[in-house]
Amino acid sequence: MIETMNSIRNFIVFEGIDGTGTTSQLRLLRERFAAIGKAEKVVFTQEPTDTEIGKLIRKALSKELSLEQKTIAQLFAADRTEHIYGNAGIIEHTANGKAVFSDRYFFSSLAYQGLSVGKSLAKKLNEDFPLPELLFFFDIPVQTSMSRIDKRGLQKEIYEKKDFQTAVRQEYLRIIEEYEKSAPEMQIIRIDAEKDIQEIHQKIWSFVENLPKL
Secondary structure, three states: OOOOOOEEEEEEEEEEOOOOOHHHHHHHHHHHHHHOOOHHHEEEEEOOOOOHHHHHHHHHHOOOOOOOHHHHHHHHHHHHHHHHHOOOOHHHHHHOOOEEEEEOOHHHHHHHHHHHOOHHHHHHHHOOOOEEEEEEEEEOOHHHHHHHHHHHOOOOOOOOOHHHHHHHHHHHHHHHHHHHHHOOOOEEEEEEOOOOHHHHHHHHHHHHOOOOOO
């Protein structure tokens, strides 16, 4: 059983396997908030972050740098600590009345690093991080996600393999189900990522249009 944690008001997370379209949906949200004059009230971020720790992780993911999987798992936790608690971090932004949207959070580590280094270590490294107020889980068949990744025409990252993504999707589904039972303070919205991009956007917008909450 996953232990519940305190949640951060006005903190929203998008999760899913690679190729589910979270980045595109966050872009649409950024544009829409700007269109209604709320650009200064929202912050869009991602993990790995753009800090030096995050850049190191990205080098490992892109195969530019060879690191042990346990090292990568620990780097993700360190990057996340700065992301939450550091200067201009999530807690600082939400304390200043802003809503923060993050493309990935510790749920990714529970799924990806849970498979690469073991569930016990992944849980230990991430068990103290606070929950978001809203979690959007993007689900999609692995075949569709891999097709989208192939269409990018970019070099695949270390985890962008069909067999691994299949295992990650199953792990995500297990994790989401556990949190639905154990963390009532966090609202979880499941997204069918195969649907039309605008249809998905409208569903997400219906949950977030009044953010930040005062």
